[in-house]
Amino acid sequence: MSDSMLQLVKAFFLGVVEGITEFLPISSTGHLIVVGKWIEFTSTEGKAFEVVIQLGSILAVMWIFRQRLYKLVGGTLSRDPAELAFMRNLIIAFLPSAIIGFLFIKIIKSLFEPSTVAVTLVLGGLIMLWVERSRPDGRQPGPDVTASTLEEISWKQALIVGFAQCLAMIPGTSRSGSTIIGGMLAGIERKTATEFSFFLAMPTMLAAAGYDMYKNASVISSADMIAIAVGFLSAFISALLIVRAVLAFISNHTYRVFGWYRIVLGLIVGLWLYRLG
Structure with a gap:
């Protein structure tokens, strides 16, 4: 197999990894960085590959939720109060990461290293286990859940989600x-929080991918573009298969299994890096 063909096979594999992990709380970017190093995939200049192929996953979730998106857009144009509130909340939740990402993009890209991933996987897993232990039924410690549907989310809850996304x-x-x-x-029911996360991913990742393509357009080669296209397509197909499974899973389960997965994977990555010296 030629080097160029092998590179495309690796890009396809990474696209599958992206599609499977994007909507699970286990870090798709972290998996792309670690797996990319493991299979010795040569990424595009400026790490554009890891960001742009996420478009495939986002378009997949937009297709799955297309009816709800039509309702959101139509309701916003017709000034339906519930849909206007939902649109307002998406904008509020989107802005913190958009502003911080624009201001600190170079610093953020400098963190795209397996060692960073190992640490944050473990820390994130521990936090996830703590939250699920505190809220075994999806409820906040103390007050009951105040938002069980997308329409019930308040602007304050949306802002909390927006700042959480910055992490x-x-x-x-x-x-x-x-x-x-x-x-x-913030008091949002688990399944509703998951659905809101999916909708928030749409403007967030569309903006991130578009910005990366714009900034790196002059240094991305034709071979890079082919690799990105292959990864994009495989991410789209795999995300189509995983999103509905995620929603079905969290309807009857907590996120504890993903917390433990993150901790174990983080320790394995840390040990692997240590052995590499």
Whole structure:
């Protein structure tokens, strides 16, 4: 197999990894960084590959929730109060990461290392286990859940989710994990927090991928573009298969299993890096 063909096979594999992990609270970017190093995948300049192929996953979730998106857009245009509130909350939750990401993009990209991933996987797993132990039924310690549907989320809860999403800029933290746990701590029911996380991913990742493509357009080669296209397609297909499974799973289970997975994987990655010296 030629080197160029092997590179495309690796890009396809990483796309599958992205599609499976994007909407699980285990960090898709962290997995891409660690697996990419493991299979010796040569990433694009500026780490654009890891960000841009996430478009495949986002478009998959947009397709799955297309009816709800039509309702959101139509309701916003017709000034339906519930849909206007939902749109307002998405904008509020989107802004913190958009501002911080724009200001500190170079610092954030410098953290795209397996060692960072190992640490944040373990820390995130411990936090996830603590939250789930505090809220075994999806409820906040103390007051009951105040938002059981997307329409019931308040602007204050949306803002908390937005600031929680900023933590996900550190590789290994997990965008979905940060926003879901942040939502649960803010008083949003687990399944609703997960759905809101999915919707928030749409503007967040579309903006991140678009910005990365714009900034790196001059240094991305034709071979890089082919690799990105292959990873994009495999991410799209695999995400189509995983999103509904995630929603079905969290309807009857907690996120504890993912907390333990993160801790074990983080320790394995740390040991692997230590052995590499």
